[in-house]
Amino acid sequence: MLALYRKYRPHRFEDVIGQDHIIDVLKNAILARRIAHAYLFSGPRGVGKTTVARLLARAVNCTTFAADSGEGRVAVNLTDVSTKLVAERPQPPVNFPDIPCNECENCKALQIGFTLDIIEIDAASTGGVDEVRSLREAVQLMPLRASYKTYIIDEVHMLSRAAFNALLKTLEEPPLHAIFVLATTEPEKVPDTVISRTQHFRFRRVGEPLIIQSLQTIAKAEGISIDQEAVSLLAVFADGSLRDGQSMLDQVLNASKKHAEGAVVRALFGAPPAEVIEQFLGALLRRQTEEALTSVTQVADSGTEMRLFLKLSLRDLRAILLLHLAPKLAESSLAAYGKKEASFLRELKTQTSLEDAERFYAGLLEAYDMLHTFALPHAAVELAIAKLLK
Numbered sequence: 001m002l003a004l005y006r007k008y009r010p011h012r013f014e015d016v017i018g019q020d021h022i023i024d025v026l027k028n029a030i031l032a033r034r035i036a037h038a039y040l041f042s043g044p045r046g047v048g049k050t051t052v053a054r055l056l057a058r059a060v061n062c063t064t065f066a067a068d069s070g071e072g073r074v075a076v077n078l079t080d081v082s083t084k085l086v087a088e089r090p091q092p093p094v095n096f097p098d099i100p101c102n103e104c105e106n107c108k109a110l111q112i113g114f115t116l117d118i119i120e121i122d123a124a125s126t127g128g129v130d131e132v133r134s135l136r137e138a139v140q141l142m143p144l145r146a147s148y149k150t151y152i153i154d155e156v157h158m159l160s161r162a163a164f165n166a167l168l169k170t171l172e173e174p175p176l177h178a179i180f181v182l183a184t185t186e187p188e189k190v191p192d193t194v195i196s197r198t199q200h201f202r203f204r205r206v207g208e209p210l211i212i213q214s215l216q217t218i219a220k221a222e223g224i225s226i227d228q229e230a231v232s233l234l235a236v237f238a239d240g241s242l243r244d245g246q247s248m249l250d251q252v253l254n255a256s257k258k259h260a261e262g263a264v265v266r267a268l269f270g271a272p273p274a275e276v277i278e279q280f281l282g283a284l285l286r287r288q289t290e291e292a293l294t295s296v297t298q299v300a301d302s303g304t305e306m307r308l309f310l311k312l313s314l315r316d317l318r319a320i321l322l323l324h325l326a327p328k329l330a331e332s333s334l335a336a337y338g339k340k341e342a343s344f345l346r347e348l349k350t351q352t353s354l355e356d357a358e359r360f361y362a363g364l365l366e367a368y369d370m371l372h373t374f375a376l377p378h379a380a381v382e383l384a385i386a387k388l389l390k
């Protein structure tokens, strides 16, 4: 079965979620035929860097729009049909068009896997020396069918020093028909000499509301009902990565047949049940040290992911803080909770001062940040409790 994130991968720039600041610029560049030789796409994993790179590779070859680079050079297609189309240069429709069009010869060819003109290199797997070396020669050859040959180098920061040097030489004198898209989660590891040759686009984490929306749309298309709590939890666990959210939805749909709810999501991903978090937060905010520590021990013993336990606790503390500071905003974020949980949080807020809400939020946030430094993850939480309740 096709993974959901593949099945629902965007086919047009318009369908890319949460990266409008980049999409708008790229679309305008395509329409104005100002195409750069090298792009750097940086940002967290699973937010669409490779997807946008592939769309760009198709868009620059889409005969409906991109025919030349804006520098007076016309990239000619090698097939008769598309050469004619380029020569005629059809004007884009008045309504803002879908890019790429997915209708023209080139779009269709590139879409069905005629990919010899889109070359993807995964720097993480090899260090890339051989690939980049052979790229230096291959890049000089004209594209087989498209106007542009596009090289997508994923995780480019993993290239070895030798590979970077080879790449730099190519970037210094790129042939007119080549475009490079370098993608990375760690742009600070890419040499400045390489960065300075690229147009740098910074991809963002995808916000929870957008992830929720996307997952709901997919679930609906798959004929599965998923409740608000379940889909909100997935958005929390996805941590800004749309792809992770979609992969998790995949698992949920496989596990739940027709209807998916919060409890299934929690069980599936090792997150604690709602009651456990409520017990813990209630004890913490009421300063019941023994009970709070007991909750943590139970969580640790049950094999629950401490990271998820803390994350969900933080999400609740944030809601309590917002109920104090920004009630309207709080209500909209409480809409993502189940009814019982939401009323528990409203009740807990009335028993908690703003100062405490702030202090506990900060204390657990610190524990969350420190989690990876502790050999025993529960120790981070226990120390935080000791500090907060002493």
Ligand SMILES: [Zn+2]
Pocket (backbone or CB within 6 Å): 061, 062, 063, 064, 100, 101, 102, 103, 104, 105, 106, 107, 108
């Ligand atoms: Zn097209």
